[in-house]
Amino acid sequence: MAITSPSTKIWWNEPISKQELIWITIAFLWGLVMFFMMIYWHGAGEQNLSSEAYRIKPEVFAERTQAMIDEYTVREEAGFPVVRPPPGSDIYMLARLWQWWPILELEKDKSYRLHLSSLDYQHGFSLQPVNINLQVHPDYEMVVTLTPNQAGEFGVICNEYCGIGHHDMIGKIYVVE
Amino acid sequence: MSTQTEFRICATTGFKIDRNAEKLIKANAVVAVVFLAIGGLFGLLVALTRWPAVHFLPADMFYLALTAHGLDVLLVWVIFFEMALLYFTSTVLLNSRMAAPRWGWVAFFEMLIGALMVNVAVLQGDSSVMFTSYVPMRASPMFYLGLIIFAVGALTVCAIFFATLVIAKQEKTYEGSVPLVTFGALVAAIIAVFTLASGAVILIPTFLWSIGLVSHIDPLMYKTIWWAMGHSSQQINMAAQVAIWYAIPAMLFGAKPLSEKVSRMAFLMYILFLQLASAHHLLVEPGLASEWKIFNTSYALYLAVLGSMIHGMSIPGAIEVAQRRRGFNRGIFEWLRKAPWGNPAFSGMFMSLVMFGFLGGISGVVMGTEQINLIMHNTIYVPGHFHATVVAGTTLAFMAMTYLLVPLIFQREVMFPKLARLQPYLFGLGAAGISVFMMGAGTLGVPRRSWDISGADALLPYDFAGAAYMMMGLNGMAAVLAAIGGLSFIVIVVGSVFFGRRIGDTEAIVLQADAAAVGQYGSSDSHDIRGTLVLVAVFFISFVLYYFVNWKYLSEVWPLS
Ligand code: HEM
Ligand SMILES: [Cu+2]
Ligand SMILES: [Cu+2]
Numbered sequence: 123m124a125i126t127s128p129s130t131k132i133w134w135n136e137p138i139s140k141q142e143l144i145w146i147t148i149a150f151l152w153g154l155v156m157f158f159m160m161i162y163w164h165g166a167g168e169q170n171l172s173s174e175a176y177r178i179k180p181e182v183f184a185e186r187t188q189a190m191i192d193e194y195t196v197r198e199e200a201g202f203p204v205v206r207p208p209p210g211s212d213i214y215m216l217a218r219l220w221q222w223w224p225i226l227e228l229e230k231d232k233s234y235r236l237h238l239s240s241l242d243y244q245h246g247f248s249l250q251p252v253n254i255n256l257q258v259h260p261d262y263e264m265v266v267t268l269t270p271n272q273a274g275e276f277g278v279i280c281n282e283y284c285g286i287g288h289h290d291m292i293g294k295i296y297v298v299e
Numbered sequence: 300m301s302t303q304t305e306f307r308i309c310a311t312t313g314f315k316i317d318r319n320a321e322k323l324i325k326a327n328a329v330v331a332v333v334f335l336a337i338g339g340l341f342g343l344l345v346a347l348t349r350w351p352a353v354h355f356l357p358a359d360m361f362y363l364a365l366t367a368h369g370l371d372v373l374l375v376w377v378i379f380f381e382m383a384l385l386y387f388t389s390t391v392l393l394n395s396r397m398a399a400p401r402w403g404w405v406a407f408f409e410m411l412i413g414a415l416m417v418n419v420a421v422l423q424g425d426s427s428v429m430f431t432s433y434v435p436m437r438a439s440p441m442f443y444l445g446l447i448i449f450a451v452g453a454l455t456v457c458a459i460f461f462a463t464l465v466i467a468k469q470e471k472t473y474e475g476s477v478p479l480v481t482f483g484a485l486v487a488a489i490i491a492v493f494t495l496a497s498g499a500v501i502l503i504p505t506f507l508w509s510i511g512l513v514s515h516i517d518p519l520m521y522k523t524i525w526w527a528m529g530h531s532s533q534q535i536n537m538a539a540q541v542a543i544w545y546a547i548p549a550m551l552f553g554a555k556p557l558s559e560k561v562s563r564m565a566f567l568m569y570i571l572f573l574q575l576a577s578a579h580h581l582l583v584e585p586g587l588a589s590e591w592k593i594f595n596t597s598y599a600l601y602l603a604v605l606g607s608m609i610h611g612m613s614i615p616g617a618i619e620v621a622q623r624r625r626g627f628n629r630g631i632f633e634w635l636r637k638a639p640w641g642n643p644a645f646s647g648m649f650m651s652l653v654m655f656g657f658l659g660g661i662s663g664v665v666m667g668t669e670q671i672n673l674i675m676h677n678t679i680y681v682p683g684h685f686h687a688t689v690v691a692g693t694t695l696a697f698m699a700m701t702y703l704l705v706p707l708i709f710q711r712e713v714m715f716p717k718l719a720r721l722q723p724y725l726f727g728l729g730a731a732g733i734s735v736f737m738m739g740a741g742t743l744g745v746p747r748r749s750w751d752i753s754g755a756d757a758l759l760p761y762d763f764a765g766a767a768y769m770m771m772g773l774n775g776m777a778a779v780l781a782a783i784g785g786l787s788f789i790v791i792v793v794g795s796v797f798f799g800r801r802i803g804d805t806e807a808i809v810l811q812a813d814a815a816a817v818g819q820y821g822s823s824d825s826h827d828i829r830g831t832l833v834l835v836a837v838f839f840i841s842f843v844l845y846y847f848v849n850w851k852y853l854s855e856v857w858p859l860s
Contacts, residue, residue, distance in 0.1 A: 123555045124479040124545035124617070125392055131475040133559040141828060142561055142612065145835060149608040152839070153601030156846065160593045160669045163850075168858035169670055175586030200758050225759070238585075243436050244518055246677045246746070250761060252856050253744045255676040257584045259518045260435065264585035269858040277754075277761030281677040281746035283429050285436065286359055289750045292757040 171256070171266065178263040180241040187214040191224050199225060204296070212237060212265075215278070215293065217245035217258045219285060222278045222293025230273045230297050239263040245291065246282030255281060270297040304396040309707060310807040312550070315472075316708075319400035320390035324383045324708050326407055328701065329796065331379035334414065335694070336789045338371030343782040346733065348750065350775025351768050358750040362427040365748060367418065369430035373689065374449070375414045380697045381487065381539050382410070382456045387708070388484035388542065389463040395472040398462030406455035413449025416441050429748060431525065434505065434516045443506035447499070454495045457488045479556055479563065480549070483542030486566045487535045494535060497527035519584060526577035534569050536689060537607070540651065540696040541566070544614045547648040550703055551639065551811040554621035557826060562613050568606030572598035582672035592669050604664055611656050611838065616831040618649075623827055631830045639811055647699025647723035654727065655692030658734050659684060661842050671849050674856060680741020687734035690781070695727055698788050705792065706808050711799030719791050726784025732777025740770035742852070 130136060164170050190213065195203040203224040207213050209232030216223045218241040228234060238247055240260040247256040252272075256264065278293035305318045341364045347355035348364075356364060390397045397403065419441065420426040426438035464485065467473060477485070501524040507513040545562070548554035556562040578595030581587055598604065622634035639645045662684040666675045675681065705713050713719055745752055745767050752767065754760045802808055 123553050124549040126478050126549075127473050127475040128479075128559045129555075130559075133476065136558065136560060138558050138561055139826060141826075141832065142557055142609075142616075145612050146561070146605070146609060148839070149605050150600075152843070153597070153605055156664070156668070157593070157597050157600050159850070160597070163670050164589060167670060167854065168860070169673060169853050169856055170589070170860055171583060171670070171673060172860055173586055173588050202759065221758070244433050248677065248744065248746055249857075250744045251764065253674045253678070253742075254856055254859065255583060255673060255678060257676065259585055261517070262519060262585040267860045271857055277759075279744070279746050279749075279761060281749070282433075283362070283748040286362065286427075288362075288748070289358070289746075289752070290754075290757040292754050292759050292761045294759045294761075 174265040176263045176265075177261060178239055180239070180260060183214070183216060183237075183239040183263060184241060186237070187216045187223065190214050195224075196227065199294075202294070207234070209234065211235070215247070216241060217247070217280070217291075218242055220280070220287035220291035222247075222280070222291065225294045225296070227296040227298060228270050230270055230299050233267050233269045236266050236268045237263055238266075243284045244282045245280050245284050248279040248281040249295070250277040250279050252276060257282065270295075273297045273299050306396075307804050309391075310805050311707060311810065314391050315394040317390045317396045319403070320386045320397040321708055323397070323400070323403045323407065324386045324391075324704070325796075327379050327383040327386070328704060328708075330407075330411060330414075331376050331383065331697075332701075332789060332792055334371050334375040334379065335785070337418075338368055338376055339782060339785045339789075341365075341368035341371065343778055344368075346775050346778030350772055350778075351753070352772060353775060354751070356750075359424070359427070361750045362429075362748075363421060363424060366427045366429050367421045370417055370421065371414075372694075373430060374417075374446075377536055377689070377693060377697075378449075378453055379410065379414075381491075381535060382406075382453065383704075384539055384542070384700075385456055385460040385484055385488060387704070388478075388481045389460050389467070391708075392478050392481050393464075393467040393473050395463060395467035395470065398459050398466050402455055403459055406452040406459070409452030409455065410449050411452075413445045413447070413452060416445030416448065418445075420445060431529065432505070433525075434508070434518055434521045437509055440506060440509045443502055443509055447502050447506060450495045450498045450502070453491065457491050457495075460484070460488050476559075479559060480542045480546045482563055483538050483545065483566055486569055487538035487542070489570055490531055490535045490538060494528050494531040497524055497531070501525050501528065519586075522584070523577055523581060526580040530577050530579055533685075533688070534603070536693045538566065538569055540655070540693045541607075541610050541614075543696045543700045544610070544648055544652050545617070547644050547699060547703065548614070548618045548621060551642065551645055552621050552625060554617040557613050557616045557620065557828070561609060565606040565609035565613070568602050572603045579667045582667070582669055583676045589669065596667050596669055601664070604660075607656075607660060611652075611660075612831060612835050614652060615834055616826065616828045619828045619831050620826045628827075631833060635830055641720050642702075642811055643719045643723045644699045644702040645811070646720075647695050647702070647727070650723060650727040651692050651695040651699065654695070654731055654734075655688060656838055657841060658731060658738075659687030659689075659692050661845050662687060662738060664842075665846055665849050668846075668849075671853050673859070674849075674853055675741060677747055678741035679737045679745045679747045682747050683734050683737030683739070683741055686730060686737065691727060691730035691734055695723065695730065698726065699723065701788075701792055703810065705795050705799070706802055706810070709796050709799075710802040710804075711795045712802060712808075713791065714795045714799050715791050718787050722784055722787045722791060724784075725787060726781055729777050729779075729781025729784050733774055733781055736770045736774035736777055740767050740774065743767040743770065745771065 206227040280291035426442040428438045627637045
């Protein structure tokens with residue numbers, strides 16, 4: 123029994139039944155498939171997270187964001203600048219208690235280098251309803267190349283708990299044709 | 300207090316039980332259950348708040364309750380119960396006396412005081428930082444100090460466990476190797492040492508930071524080490540619950556593993572790869588190399604998952620073989636149909652096994668895939684996944700085990716037998732419900748740890764699809780069912796322990812009414828486990844399908860590199 127010492131003392135010499143061996147083999151191979159699937163996707167898939175990141179001081183990130191806003195703001199909405207940077211450029215979204223700043227307006231099927239960082243706590247960049255989720259840290263700047271393939275209005279929800287205003291921390295991205 | 304060793308012989312099982320150990324098992328189990336009650340209540344309040352039509356608590360209370368919920372159930376309930384299991388498997392199952400009973404009480408009170416400090420800190424309202432307490436968000440110093448004291452207590456119990464194994468070996472209280480269940484507990488204790496050490500490495504500096512002695516803690520470093528504790532502690536739960544899955548069929552009808560060798564190897568895989576686990580939580584963090592993520596998130600080549608899949612065949616296989624020997628030998632599934640479904644120890648154990656595998660195991664592997672994590676990270680899919688592992692799996696397994704500990708260790712008859720028959724089904728169904736509905740809402744993007752998803756008070760509005768609201772409503776209803784099941788458990792256990800009929804030292808009781816002795820059989824005999832093979836095949840097909848469906852979902856989101 124499993125609650126008493128093994129009845130055969132030399133249990134490690136007992137042969138393993140065929141059924142168990144087959145299952146162990148299948149399970150092992152399945153593990154390999156899953157392992158190589160991740161590697162395969164780096165070559166063949168279109169959704170891979172870059173590992174490009176830098177250490178950055180919050181003030182510096184805020185300055186760069188402001189520089190983009192100063193250059194490319196096209197209008198204002200509920201107190202947020204709406205910024206339309208040129209396709210292919212470096213774009214910034216800054217997380218702070220409890221805002222995603224500013225609103226971005228992008229063109230469909232064009233790529234952008236999106237920079238993300240936080241000025242205070244950790245936040246969660248959750249693009250909805252697309253459902254892409256990235257972790258945003260203070261002191262680290264993450265850079266991902268993003269290619270919106272649908273036009274419309276998208277929400278940026280914060281999904282890392284960041285205090286009492288966490289659920290109000292909603293930003294916006296427009297994608298235009 | 301006297302620490303002289305006194306034994307009684309269990310009239311039912313024949314085990315020799317050290318009274319000191321017995322008292323500690325009782326104390327730890329009782330405290331565990333009390334914190335399950337408190338933590339479960341917070342869980343219900345949280346779920347009612349996330350039910351959009353009810354939206355029960357105000358925002359500040361919601362975040363407070365959610366912090367308390369995570370800590371009281373995941374930490375206090377689970378770990379206190381595991382301490383009881385460590386004492387049980389090292390003394391009772393080995394017929395041994397325990398090492399250093401005084402230290403056992405010191406550890407017990409440390410853990411209790413630590414748990415109370417954390418609760419006080421949270422209830423004071425200035426430590427609503429969630430159980431993960433990611434820096435630079437700051438809780439009161441008492442919060443971190445309570446956690447540290449709690450961990451020291453748990454570490455002490457691990458030391459007592461190892462010392463007891465040494466004593467049992469020296470005094471030759473058993474012959475040959477330790478029982479498989481004790482082996483599983485040993486694995487759990489080894490992992491616990493690694494876990495608690497990681498906890499110390501990260502929590503001590505964080506405590507110093509909270510009182511101003513350390514000026515800065517890197518958020519990414521914090522998270523990496525925190526999850527070395529946080530995720531490996533889930534492997535403690537895993538080892539403990541697998542040990543229970545083996546123990547209960549053995550206690551009820553003498554089931555034995557198909558192969559000692561295979562089952563022990565499978566346990567060992569949990570130890571070999573555990574230090575890699577924290578990567579699961581870092582798949583979408585800035586700046587980590589993909590090679591590192593792939594290697595770690597898969598525990599080398601999914602070898603820990605392989606261990607679990609082996610248990611997934613070995614345990615139902617053991618039950619099938621034992622049942623067939625008892626005469627339930629017709630067709631593929633008579634053994635399963637005629638299993639003791641009315642015995643809450645069995646029904647709880649079996650449901651825990653199935654739900655852990657199908658709901659928790661599969662979702663965990665899928666979510667832990669490097670790229671797929673992009674469409675799940677920090678959505679409410681995550682709590683959905685771990686309520687399948689740690690509630691439908693671990694908690695239900697611990698509940699099932701309690702139905703055996705009450706008569707054997709507390710020496711009380713289980714009260715309210717009708718309710719007890721029903722209890723695992725109520726709780727199991729509720730737990731499955733909250734898991735599935737939270738996972739459903741998560742695939743629709745609903746964030747975890749959020750008081751309100753309507754964006755009503757936000758400057759820029761965003762609203763989720765109607766289906767997301769429906770999922771959260773269903774989640775609320777399932778939570779009520781789970782809470783009823785949980786409350787029934789508390790009533791039955793507390794009632795039995797304090798008011799149940801006493802079972803005398805010489806009175807043998809029946810754990811499973813129609814349990815004919817299974818008799819001796821060797822591990823190497825060829826077994827008829829057709830039923831288990833069918834179950835395993837269904838599991839495997841579900842796994843493969845669900846895995847690739849999620850790659851399909853991933854391929855549809857915005858390209859990203
Ligand atoms: C009546 C039973 C329970 C119900 C109704 C319940 C419900 C919930 C809900 C709705 C959440 C919140 C998800 C969110 O907003 O992010 C949650 C979080 C959580 N639950 Fe439970 N739960 C129950 C039992 C348990 C048990 C027994 C455990 C552990 C053994 C557990 C562990 C956790 C943890 C660790 C969290 C995460 C807290 C956080 O995000 O910081 N729950 N639960
Ligand atoms: Cu935030
Ligand atoms: Cu937030």
